[in-house]
Structure formats: structure tokens, C-alpha cells
Amino acid sequence: MAPSIxxxxxAREIRFLSETPLFEGVDPVRLEVLAFTAKRYAVAAGSVLxxxxxxxxxxxxxxxxxxxxxxxxxxxxGHVVRLDAGDLVGETALMQPARWLGTIxxxxxxxxxxxxxxxFLRLTEEFPEIARGCLRAATTQVSHLxxxxxxxxxxxxxxxxxxxxxxxxxxxxxxxxxQGTGAPR
Numbered sequence: 001m002a003p004s005i006x007x008x009x010x011a012r013e014i015r016f017l018s019e020t021p022l023f024e025g026v027d028p029v030r031l032e033v034l035a036f037t038a039k040r041y042a043v044a045a046g047s048v049l050x051x052x053x054x055x056x057x058x059x060x061x062x063x064x065x066x067x068x069x070x071x072x073x074x075x076x077x078g079h080v081v082r083l084d085a086g087d088l089v090g091e092t093a094l095m096q097p098a099r100w101l102g103t104i105x106x107x108x109x110x111x112x113x114x115x116x117x118x119x120f121l122r123l124t125e126e127f128p129e130i131a132r133g134c135l136r137a138a139t140t141q142v143s144h145l146x147x148x149x150x151x152x153x154x155x156x157x158x159x160x161x162x163x164x165x166x167x168x169x170x171x172x173x174x175x176x177x178x179q180g181t182g183a184p185r
Contacts, residue, residue, distance in 0.1 A: 009063075010032065010035055010036065012063065013035035013038070013061070013063065013113060014028055014031045014032050014035050016061055016063065016085070016086045017031045017034060017035060017061065017088075018031055019086060020061070020086070020088040021137045021140070021141065022088060022091050022094075022133075022134055022137045022138075023130075023133060023134070023137070024133070024137060025133050025136065025137075026129065026130055026133035026134075027129055030123075030127045030129060030130050033123060033127070034115065034120070034123060034130070035113065037119045037123070038061075038113040038114060038115050038116075038119075039113065039114040039116065040111070040112075040113055040114075041111070041112055041113075041114060042109070042110070042111045043106050043109070043110050043112075044106065044109055045065075045106050045107060045108045045109055045110075046105065046106060047105070047106045047110070048103060048104070048105050048106075049067065049104040049105070049106065049110070049112065050090075050100045050103065050104045051100065051103050052070070052071065052072065052100055052101065052102045052103045053099050053100060054099065054100050055097070055098075055099060055100075056090050056092075056093035056098045056099055056100045057093065057116055057117055057118075058090065058093055058094055058114055058115045058116040058117045058119075058120065059088055059089060059090035059091050059093055059094050059114075059115045060088070060089050060090055060104070060112050060113070060114055060115075061086075061087070061088045061089075061112060061113040061115065062083055062084065062085050062086065062087050062089075062110060062111075062112050063085055063110075063111040063112055063113060064085050064109070064110060064111040065085065065106060065107070065108040065109050065110035065111065066082060066083060066084050066085070066106075066107045066108055066110070067082075067083040067104050067105060067106050067107055067110055068080050068081065068082055068083065068104070068105055068107050069081045069083055069089065069101075069102040069103070069104045070102050070103050070105070071101055071102035071103075072102075079102075081102070082107075083104065089104065093117060094115060094117050094120045094121075094134075095117070095120075095121070095134075096117075097117075
């Protein structure tokens, strides 16, 4: 006998949750509880799932379809990020009050789960292994971010050193021209 659509859907939700960095390594039985308590939505292409700067009360996991997240950059330039089935957005809002950093609009018909902070925190109290798994994932993400920041810092320092070297060369050339000795080689 084939599983019902509901069971197939729940299995897919558990698989998607387990494949996200936040829930990687968390016991599938605990993820089943998380998926079961989530709210399910289906929206048509063009629908807005969340609006930039509105309060985020939890995270969104795309189950089907694709969406775009449009963010206003601090530099005044808009940024667009594509979201596909399996993408989890708004993880921070699961653990603390937050605001949406961009507007998410369905690019096609979309089904998604909304994981609410209140429910998530209650589950982490009941099942500490969920919290441990999330902490492990968050630590990994922070380590990767620290590495990226260090790489960027080194790149900027190298660029700055290059600019300073060029400025010194120009200064020496100008000084040599002023003294009438020509540019040093």
C-alpha cells in the first residue's frame, strides 16, 4: 500500500529540514515533530510571502517552486537572491526577534513551511538535541563567516599596500622631476 499524500509530504519536509545547515545531524524523529508543528502555505506566482522590514516571527522553508528575495542595500542598490525548494530563510528569527531583510516574492507557484519561533523554542526545551544541532550549525556558520572576513581583510590590506606603493613611486618620480634628475629606475 502506498503512503498517503500527507505522509509523503511529511517525509519530504523532514528530508528538506535535514538537508539545511541549521538542522543537519538532528534526529529525524525530532525533525518530524518540527515539520508536523509547522504551518503550511501554498501561494501563486507573484504572491508576496514576507515584506522587507516586517517582523519575522520565524523561518520559511521552501518546499516547491522558487522565489526571489529582494533586499535594499545600505548603498542604495537593490540586491536579488534566488530561493529554490529546500532553501531555509530567516533562521535567526527562530531564536530571537528579528525583521525580514528583504521582500520574498514567489517566482512560480510555491509551497512553503513557516516555522514559528514560539513553537521552535518550546521544542528546543523539550528536545535539547534540536538546540544542540542548531548550535553546532550556527558555530560552523560563524567559523565560515570569520574565515571569509579574514580573507576579505587580507585582500583589502594587500590592495591598500599596493596603492601605497604606487603613491610612493609617484612621489619619488615627482621629486626627481622637481630636482631635474629624471625618474628613478
